[in-house]
Amino acid sequence: MDGRLGGGDASRALSGIDIVGDIGIIKVPDSLIERRHEMGERLLERLPSLKAVYRQTSPVNVVERVRGIEWLAGERRTATTYVESGCSFKVDVSSVYFSPRLSFERRRVAGICRTGETVVNMFAGVGTFSIVMARLSGVKKVYSIDCNPAAYELMVENVEMNGMGGRVVPLMGDAKDFVRSLRGTADRVLMPLPELAINYMEHAVRYLSGRGWLHVYLHTEGRTGEDAMADAERQTAAGAAAIFNIMEMQSRVVRSIGSRTFQVVVDAYGEGLIRDE
Numbered sequence: 001m002d003g004r005l006g007g008g009d010a011s012r013a014l015s016g017i018d019i020v021g022d023i024g025i026i027k028v029p030d031s032l033i034e035r036r037h038e039m040g041e042r043l044l045e046r047l048p049s050l051k052a053v054y055r056q057t058s059p060v061n062v063v064e065r066v067r068g069i070e071w072l073a074g075e076r077r078t079a080t081t082y083v084e085s086g087c088s089f090k091v092d093v094s095s096v097y098f099s100p101r102l103s104f105e106r107r108r109v110a111g112i113c114r115t116g117e118t119v120v121n122m123f124a125g126v127g128t129f130s131i132v133m134a135r136l137s138g139v140k141k142v143y144s145i146d147c148n149p150a151a152y153e154l155m156v157e158n159v160e161m162n163g164m165g166g167r168v169v170p171l172m173g174d175a176k177d178f179v180r181s182l183r184g185t186a187d188r189v190l191m192p193l194p195e196l197a198i199n200y201m202e203h204a205v206r207y208l209s210g211r212g213w214l215h216v217y218l219h220t221e222g223r224t225g226e227d228a229m230a231d232a233e234r235q236t237a238a239g240a241a242a243i244f245n246i247m248e249m250q251s252r253v254v255r256s257i258g259s260r261t262f263q264v265v266v267d268a269y270g271e272g273l274i275r276d277e
């Protein structure tokens, strides 16, 4: 192919770029696949703070939420440091999930936590939500669970690096497996994994001590954000049937992830109804 890539191509790549620290990850359309390295170079020229550009080669996988990537330009490394809300996070874009697009949501949840609360974060990744909450609010403890060993290792480092040892407790394993030791301890439970949130609601309720908050993240379809929120509230109410008496519920669109798909968070306050064991 002849000629330099058009400015429109670089602009399109820029509009969908995920920037994590100094690494950019783009989606390259099939029509430009032969010129992907050139695209990477162009992005490095346009965004001087970037040191490496990768392209996404597969959708995020179901469990660890990790996507396949291919190096395009710049330094050949996948580890970087990301700064948010005064906290620093080591992230490896090849082995853990990370989205800078949730930064407002992390601050929002930190802003509604009350002093002295105990929190369980069931799907904690590299510890971003947990550490931001501990830094920006007076929570006493955040039990921070992830089943991906690579995410857990980085979470342990991030907790230390941000001076949160003792307040943020990294735990490696399935989010349902800590119910045995942490049952009835939490004032608030975070479920930032849309694919599992409804299925794991029963375990989330078991973490609560009497009344408390569940933050349920879901992907829902809708013509508008309002439709998506209404659907997310319906799903949450249906998932709560017979296990959680919802006394207060509100929702917000976290982000749009397609023309008719939204990520929505439902904040539900209520009381656990599970009386077994």
Ligand SMILES: C[S@@+](CC[C@H](N)C(=O)[O-])C[C@H]1O[C@@H](n2cnc3c(N)ncnc32)[C@H](O)[C@@H]1O
Pocket (backbone or CB within 6 Å): 063, 064, 065, 097, 098, 099, 102, 122, 123, 124, 125, 126, 128, 129, 145, 146, 147, 148, 151, 173, 174, 175, 176, 192, 193, 196
């Ligand atoms: C969407 S990411 C979490 C993002 C994170 N809260 C943030 O703000 O960056 C979901 C995480 O859940 C973890 N995960 C998936 N299934 C799990 C399970 N059954 N138990 C615990 N963690 C799980 C994945 O490894 C992944 O790191």
